[in-house]
Amino acid sequence: MDDYRITSPVEVDDFLKRLLNANALMTLSGPGGTSYTTMLWAVDSTRGIVCFSAETGDTRLQALLETEEVVAVGYLDSIKLQFDLEGVVQVHGNGTVALNAQYPRTLYRFQRRSSFRVKPLVSSTPVAHMRHPALPDMKLDLRVLDISLGGVALFLPHNVPMVSPGVKIGQCFLDLDSDTRLEIGLIIHHVSVINPESQGARLGCELINVNGATERALQQYVNQTEKRRLALAMSQD
Template sequence: MTSEVEVQAYLQQLLDARALVTLSGPNGDSYTTLMWSADNDRHTLCFSAEDGDARLDALLESGEIVAVAYLDSIKLQFDLEGVVHVKGGHHSALNARYPRVLFRFQRRSAFRVQPLAAKSPVARFRHPAMPDMQLALRILDVSLSGIALFLPDNVPMIAAGVKIGQCHLDLDDDTSMEVSLQIHHVTAIHPESKGTRLGCELVGMDWSDRRLQHYINQTQKRRLALLADQR
C-alpha cells in the first residue's frame, strides 16, 4: 500500500502494540528492535538500538534494510531508508524515514511472487522414483513457505505426499540455497503448457536465514517498478 494515511495507521498500530520489529539485510544479518516513536509531522521513525552490537553494525553497513513485524494475523513489511544510528548518553536509537510503500500480508495465506521473465529460477534434485535422473524444474512462484514447480509431460510424474530430501534452489545470480520439499498438490495446467504444477512446501527452513525473504521483496519491488514504467 502507498496511501500515506494507511501507512501511518499501521505504523501507529505497531507502536501501540509494542510489536517486535525484525530488521534484516541482504547478507542474512538481522536485528530485533522495538519502535519507539512514529512522528507523522516529520515523517520519521525511531527504533531502539544498542551500542557495540556486531549484528546491528553489520546490518547498517549493508546499506539495505527490510523491516518485518506482525500484528495478530497480519504481516507488515517495508524498506527502512535513511537509517541513522544516533548515540548519546546511556541510550542510542535508530532513526529512519517513513516508508513510501508498506506491504501487508495475511500470515495464513503466504504471499507469493512470480519470478521475472528475464530470470529463470530452477529447483535441482534427483527424481524420487528414479535416483539416476537429475531434474532441473522451472520455479513458477515463490513464497516464504513454499514454491510451485513446472513438471514437463516428458518427465515421470511425482505424486503428492512425496518428500524431496535434498533440493538446490537457484533463484537468481545472488540467491541459491539447499532445502527439502514436501509435494502437497499436483495440478494439471492448460493442455498447451504440456506440463503439471507441483505445489511444494519448504520443510525444515532456517528462518534466521533472510535470503528468501530478501529475494521475494526484491522481486516484488522490481515487478512494481516494471508496472509503473508501463503506465
C-alpha cells in the same frame, strides 16, 4: 492469528524500514476511537525505539498519549501491517516534536504468509535441482513458477515421469539468481495439469528444513521481486 504473525527480527526490521522509506501514512489508534495519523520518522533496532512525527497542540495526540493501548497500522500496497506500541512518549528537540515508542517485536501482516507468492520476473528464471524421487539416477532441473516463504510451485515437463503427491524430497537446491543457491527439502502436496498447451504439470510443494539464513534469503528474494514487479508496472502506466 498465527498465520499473520511475524516474529523474525529480520522480517520485522525489513517491514518497518519499508514503511519508513515509503513515507507510508500510519494510523495510531487507541480505545474508544482515538486515532492520530502520522508517519515513521526513524527505526532503530539497536536502541530499541521507533519514532513517529508529531505536531504540538493536537488534541487527538494528547488523547492518544493518555491511553495505555496504542495500535499502529500502515499499508505497503495491498499489504496491511499492524503492530502494538508500548511506552509511547512525546519528545521535544531542536524545535521539533516526535513520538517515541518501544521497538515492536511482533508484526501482523494481513496477507497470509503461506499464500503470499511471487512469480519470478521474465528476466530471471529460478530453477530447482533435485533427483527424481522414484528414479534416483535421474536429475531434475525444474523451473520455478512461483514461490513464497512456505512453498514453491515447480513445472514438471510432460516428458518427465510423474511425481506423486505426498512424496518427500530430502534435498533440493534452489537457484534463485546468480548469487543465491539455497538447500532445502520439499513435500509434494499437489500435482495438477496447467493446460494442454503447456505440456506439463504444476507441482505444489511445501518447503521444509528451512533454517534462519535460508528464510532471510527467501524473504529478501520475495521482497525484491515484489518491488521490481511493482516498479515495472508503474513504468508501463
